[in-house]
Amino acid sequence: MKNKTDEIVRRRIIDLRESKDWSQSELARRVKLDNSKISKIESGIRKVSATELDLFAKTFDVSTDYLVGNTDNPNSADDDMNTVDLDKALSEEGMAMFDGQPLSEEYKKALLTMLRAEKRGE
Incomplete structure (x- = not known):
């Protein structure tokens, strides 16, 4: 991963997965991705695509804005007052x-x- 946003996405996926006590295999099953893709994403070898970002957000019940670091509020997508700098x-x-x-x-x-x-x- 080369930029700050990629690192934030990677870290938040790991943190959310661990907060649910899911293994990488369990997360892979839930988002319907190969376990190797999850491993590469979490290790920083592979970027998350826009489609995958949406899958992760839905699976973890958080906003994509939260996953990319635009907000620290996981549910900001439900907030009409959500602002972006x-x-x-x-x-x-x-x-x-x-x-x-x-x-x-x-x-x-x-x-x-x-x-x-x-x-x-x-």
């Missing part, structure tokens, strides 16, 4: 996604420029 999300590597795909660095910079210009009233 766009400056932080767009500034950190790998945090911003659209339509299930990470935004390029160029696109994130363009969005930040646009948002800052709008805030200044330009």
Whole structure:
């Protein structure tokens, strides 16, 4: 795993699995993934796909925002007042996604420029 978000996802999956006293095999069965994929995710060798992230969130009954570290509230998806710091999300590597795909660095910079210009009233 190369970035902060990947490390947060990896750590939260491990913590949630251990809090339920599940083995890696039990988690693999519940999310319908091979045990080797769970092992590689937890060891940091393999990234979690967007589809898998959703499976983990549903299995652990937490929000995807919690899994990626956008919030420390596991149930923030149910909270209408959930906020995201766009400056932080767009500034950190790998945090911003659209339509299930990470935004390029160029696109994130363009969005930040646009948002800052709008805030200044330009």
